Amino acid sequence: MQGIKKSHNYLKQSVKLNKLHTRIANVRNDFLHKLTSSLVKHYAYFGLENLNIKGLMKNHRLAKAISDVSFYEFKRQFQYKSDYHKREIIEADTFYPSSKTCSKCGSIKETLTLKERIYECENCGLKIDRDYNASLNLYNLIPQKIGQVLSEFTPADLTALQYDLATNNIANSKVETGIQQKNYL
Numbered sequence: 001m002q003g004i005k006k007s008h009n010y011l012k013q014s015v016k017l018n019k020l021h022t023r024i025a026n027v028r029n030d031f032l033h034k035l036t037s038s039l040v041k042h043y044a045y046f047g048l049e050n051l052n053i054k055g056l057m058k059n060h061r062l063a064k065a066i067s068d069v070s071f072y073e074f075k076r077q078f079q080y081k082s083d084y085h086k087r088e089i090i091e092a093d094t095f096y097p098s099s100k101t102c103s104k105c106g107s108i109k110e111t112l113t114l115k116e117r118i119y120e121c122e123n124c125g126l127k128i129d130r131d132y133n134a135s136l137n138l139y140n141l142i143p144q145k146i147g148q149v150l151s152e153f154t155p156a157d158l159t160a161l162q163y164d165l166a167t168n169n170i171a172n173s174k175v176e177t178g179i180q181q182k183n184y185l
Contacts, residue, residue, distance in 0.1 A: 047138035103136035
């Protein structure tokens, strides 16, 4: 639009849109700071997966959702807060099969597509949500790395953390904490 004078309404809408984008960025950044601070405050050891973000972005169905999550910013904030509070982060290798490994018996499933949301072990018969299974596998990496036995992890621990995030106004809504369909509040 070079050489064409922009109308006053165009400029007003442009300013309005810029303010909206700034507000969204501030809300996301605020949530990341509160989440990472809460995690570092409540726990001493963390198991994270080193994800291949560039490879994940090639899936056009997931690309927008993945870019909205800001994995790098989450990891950066988490790392500096963990270092400051002397917390330990155990990072799984990029090719560690956290979703394909059975958290009960340790057998590795050869193929597991993204459509399969339930992990079913052919060896021991375990049926579990694939993301929860992956989180248990990452959790089980922690004792191997630090050389000590940790207490048994229960889903109630995660629920308590989600409730804490909601009640202490760390998350702005029930949707952000993942408890929008539960009657905790």
